[in-house]
Amino acid sequence: MPELPEVETVCRGVAPHITGRIIQHALVRQPRLRWPVSENLNNIVSGLAIQSVSRRAKYLLFTTDKGTLLIHLGMSGSLRIVTSQQDVKTHDHIDFVFADNIIMRYNDPRRFGAVLWTAEPINEHKLLKDLGPEPLLADFTGEYLHVRAKNRKVPVKSFIMDSHVVVGVGNIYANEALFMAGIHPLRHAGQITLAEYEKLADCICTALANAIQQGGTTLRDFVNEAGKPGYFQQQLRVYGRTGLPCMQCQNTLQEVRLSNRSTVFCNDCQL
Template sequence: MPELPEVETTCRGIAPHIEGQIIKQVIIRQPKLRWPVPETLSQTLTGLSIQSVSRRAKYLLFSTTSGTVLLHLGMSGSLRIMSTDQTVGKHDHIDFIFNDGTILRFNDPRRFGAVLWTTEPAAEHQLLKNLGPEPLLPDFNGELLYSLSRNRTIAVKSFIMDSHIVVGVGNIYANEALFMAGIQPTRQAGKVSLARYQKLAECIRVVLQQAIQQGGTTLRDFVNEVGKPGYFQQQLKVYGRAGLPCVGCNQPLTEIRIANRSTVFCPNCQR
């Protein structure tokens, strides 16, 4: 599933191609995604200009003078910049065609993605309004994690993966950040000290920034706006390395399940 770094990579990749462009046509080949594509979307968007492309959590936001397109990549979705002579594939569900001939194509084999429209402020949309802070912005820090974790008995890994606490810390990056911070993922969230949360917040930021610089992590489906994979997988220290030597102490890494998610850690380095 594309996580925050993959979505941010997509956002940065497509923005220069479509910001300031006028939508000439929207072709909807498959409206049955996670939620139905609005029936009037093509008519609504035709003639509008894309003022900005941004990201909130794992949603891409295409802002216009009349409203905002909310797009989610789902489990296997991708957005690619195409030319008019490129063949339409089986899972190419939506094309945004611009006046200069640029095509932004939404491909989603599993159809868990979404393309929605709102005329209200995007921040007030029901899918966004209750989300936690962005981990790469200043309002996310260890003090926040510490204050929200008091008396919480859930595993710290589940705690930082809760989008109401902080957005975008998916399974891969939670594993990596906890390893970098030296915190065992099973530790109760309410029993982690302020100092350790301060370190964990910084590690979350570092891991996500590193992943963005590498274009995301490709495990199954993710490709960027030109169809290339991300390369952060080559830098993973624990995720996907169960049984292999820890890069810190050379002891075998352990794999368990937390909230039905694969969790890999070093019992020696993480306490």
């Protein structure tokens, strides 16, 4: 699944191409996504100008003066900027067509993503209103995590992956941040000290910011707006390295399944 850095990469990638431009029409080839695409999507968005492109958690938000288009990439979705000369592929489900032969094309082989329209205030939308803070903004701190974790017995890895606690810390970056912070992923969230949470919050920010700078982690199904993969996976310290030597102490990295997710750690470096 594209994680926060991948989605942020897409956000930054498509924004310059469509911000300020008017949607001429929307062509829906396949409406059956995670939630059905509105039958009236073309009528709703045609003639609307994209005022801004932003991200909330893993949702891409395309703001107009009439409402907001929400796009989620699901497990395997992507957005690309193409022209009408580029062939339509099997899983190219929706085109948003602009002037000057510019098309924003939504592709989703597994169809777990979503393309939704809302006219309500975006922060009140049912998919967004209960989400935790963004990890790269000022209100996400170690103190905040420490307060939210009080008396919690859930593993700390599961705790930081809870979108009601903080958004966008997916499996890859939870593994990486906990390793960077020296915290064992199976420790109870309520047992982590304030000082440890302060370090963990910094490490979460660092892991995500580094990935964004590198253009997103290279995942099998992820491509950015130009159709090129990201280049960060080769720098991962623990994720995908089960059985290999720890980069810090050279001891063998271990793996367990936690909530059916691969959890990789070093028993010596993470306490």
